[in-house]
Amino acid sequence: MTSSIVYKGELRTEATHLYSQSVVETDAPLDNQGMAQRFSPTDLVATALGSCMMTIMGIKARDMQIDLTGTKIEILKHMKSEPRRIGAVDVKFILPAGLQLDDKQRTILQNAALTCPVAKSLDPAIEQNVVFNW
Structure with a gap:
């Protein structure tokens, strides 16, 4: 269990x-x-999305010897009614100032985040609006 x-x-x-x-x-x-x-339970679902994205991104960053310590994620959950459900989750990454990455490194890290297990497990009807502020 x-x-x-x-x-x-x-x-x-x-x-x-x-x-x-x-x-x-x-x-x-x-x-x-x-x-x-x-x-709330739905807050936890939305928060799990951001936490999972950061974890998978962190694994890839560690493999690439990139330190993402201090990265912040802001989550905004949007509810719908009838039936009551999560309609969208806004995920805003705020990466540390001074983090020097090239376009290839950024793309690799972004793709890692976007393919986390929670992102892939959520119903496709739930919009995942993800922004990376490098």
Whole structure:
């Protein structure tokens, strides 16, 4: 098993990663009867996309002996209704100032990010709008 989830009441869950025992709590969003005091499940999906992209990009960068430490990603999730679902995720990479890469290196790293497992697992109806700010 990967994780165990317990319903804590009040539209909240607690998910435990079984290998590491790290815990993530969720809350329903304000627009769906929650208090929005924690990530919502759909927030986690959108965040997982950015985190996965950065991880795969980081693996490729390490192989190329490029240090991406300090790279920031901003995520914006867009919800749709009827049925309620994620319609789009905006992923904005902000790479460290002074990072000197040529066009080939940038293309390799961008392609690594865009082919991460989460990106390839999401329904094609979910728009993935990705911007790299070099």
